Amino acid sequence: MSIVIITGGSRGLGASTAIQCANRGMGVILTYNNNSDAAQRVVATIEASGGKAVALKLDVADSASFADFRDAVSDRLAEKWKTERFDALVNNAGYGTYEPMETVTEEAFDGLFRVHLKGPFFLTQVLLPLMADGGHIVNLTSATSRVATGGVAPYAAFKGGLEVLTRYMAKEFGARGIRANSVAPGPIRTELGGGLNDAFETLLAGQTALGRVGEPDDVGCMVAGLLSDDNRWVNAQNIEIGGGYII
Secondary structure (H helix, E strand, O other): OOEEEEOOOOOHHHHHHHHHHHHOOOEEEEEEOOOHHHHHHHHHHHHHOOOOEEEEEOOOOOHHHHHHHHHHHHHHHHHHHOOOOEEEEEEOOOOOOOOOHHHOOHHHHHHHHHHHHHHHHHHHHHHHHHEEEEEEEEEEOOHHHOOOOOOOHHHHHHHHHHHHHHHHHHHHHHHHOOEEEEEEEOOEOOOHHHOOOHHHHHHHHHOEOOOOOEOHHHHHHHHHHHHOHHHOOOOOOEEEEOOOEOO
């Protein structure tokens, strides 16, 4: 059984990805920051369908905690799956803010940096010794790195940095057969940044070729499929999942 670690797996895209991966026979380690109850509901959903999953607490902004998290992962791998290795890492955890550049504070800038770029870099570094050769890394980026959207400059800049980092991961980890790709959701109906009101959703749907905003499962299914062996030759790519957003 392949085992995947999904950060930010208690809700939204992460929860969908966790469930879709489990539906395809993968074991799931999902992380949460504050909402343990939501994470346990995702675990319960997976186990009710015959899958295996565990939830672990992780603050992606706190890189000093990553070594302890790695040890917790090692313990769960041994207890739940009788193995020392996992097969895939999905760097998904994140949050969004909407504020013009003129008023962004250094504290807000640094917070987004720690979660969206520094966190994935050093978490991947810390977990690499536990990843099986031939594994796969998927980083969640954003269509905002392609389409400039007012009010999200720091978020988009760090997602753009993560897209570049993905290619370097593919280059440097290729000797171990580890693939690295990123997926860039377009407008999705989630809680990120406070969610979508009706007027904003109508606007975004009108800018999308398929005439709607995305749902979490549109992304979760893509990530789960990308992790499968069917896509074993896809590497160092950024794949936008936006239904044709501003084309």
